[in-house]
Amino acid sequence: MGNKFNFTIRSNDRLKFRWDAFILIIAIFNSVFIPVSLSFPNINEALNQSVTYYIIDLSSTLFFILDIFFMFNTTYYEADGTEVFSKATIARHYLPRQFPVDLLSSLPIE
Numbered sequence: 001m002g003n004k005f006n007f008t009i010r011s012n013d014r015l016k017f018r019w020d021a022f023i024l025i026i027a028i029f030n031s032v033f034i035p036v037s038l039s040f041p042n043i044n045e046a047l048n049q050s051v052t053y054y055i056i057d058l059s060s061t062l063f064f065i066l067d068i069f070f071m072f073n074t075t076y077y078e079a080d081g082t083e084v085f086s087k088a089t090i091a092r093h094y095l096p097r098q099f100p101v102d103l104l105s106s107l108p109i110e
Helices: 014-039 041-048 051-071 087-094 099-106
Strands: none
Touching: 014 041, 014 051, 041 051, 051 099
């Protein structure tokens, strides 16, 4: 019996590029607002009372977690130019390299 769930994203797909750009925007947003909110108590208090900021903050955490799922299902290229589609090989490639950074970035820091 074959695998019924075979969701794979090609690393050079246009949708993948757009997703990566979206994740980059969220990362830039967090890299500005997290230090500002931690450095300035007045701004932190105002942001904590903002429903909009709460929704954006929660959404960014969810998008980072979703990105981890996508990365486990995204092909990559070997040094010789061969595109790798095997889920097990993709996981072995992703886990020791980018996964620790992605996991830490998806943890809510408050």
